[in-house]
Amino acid sequence: MPELPETETIARDLDGAIRGRKIRNVSVRKADVLREVSARSLAKRLRDATILRSWRRAKLVVIDLDTGDRIVVQPRFTGALLIDSGNFTRSELDYSTLRIDLDDGRALHYADVRRLGTVALMDPRRFEEYSGKLGVEPLDRAFTATHLSAVLRATSQPVKKVLMEQRKIAGIGNIYANEALWRARIDPSRPGASISVEETQLLRHSIVAVLGEAIEARGTSFRDYRDASGKRGSFVEKLDAYGRGGLPCRRCSSKLITTHAIDGRATTMCVKCQH
């Protein structure tokens, strides 16, 4: 569930909480969340490392270490990075998959109820390779209308599916794809190549605006998402499309519809004002 705004919120909070801390010890309780590294090797490579910075790339939380290694966390649906200052409840501990003990007595946990999320450890070369396969960051200057136009022009896939392809544009998932297309008044099923220059400019603006507003609201908590201190994001109240099937369109009052015709994912739109 965490898309770009939620992941950004997690990474910012985490950076404020653990920047400069040194790692003492690592213990892995559920090794099936690990990717590209064994539990043993993870513990070895993290021990005594200093945490330089936590930041976001696409829907990933990246933790830079002074060793050059990066911890790359993909929370997927129910993953969370939580800091235990000694006040964790039993259920929070139950879902902890791994614990990183810090030099100030606190511990960073990766907790994940369904464990579809992943934790990888990458050296600089591997991280560059991995990150290089991901598309442009929509909040970077590089995400221009010209760039979006080139992405859309190249495909006959539905525009909504294109927005969610991480190799093309990084960080947009089902919620913000629905929102941006509603704002731009574009029918999500239209082929990428059919989107006009004017529509592309409006769509780019809609994407940037909705992501920015959602970050300000600390993300959307629809079902599971909570930030590092367990709090919900408030953008759910501002959603115009996602989760509003059957409710009146906030522009024209006609009933929003939800279909699963695009890539099997829930698409909610206004048939009257999205063309």
Next chain:
DNA sequence: AGGGGAACCCGTACGC
């Protein structure tokens, strides 16, 4: 190359 489908995982919802 690009597309389709399975696998990953388990809480929740639903049927009997």
Next chain:
DNA sequence: TGCGTACGGGTTCCCC
């Protein structure tokens, strides 16, 4: 009430 099963959801990987 209890048990069994289908489902969801993003990404990766395999196959066509």
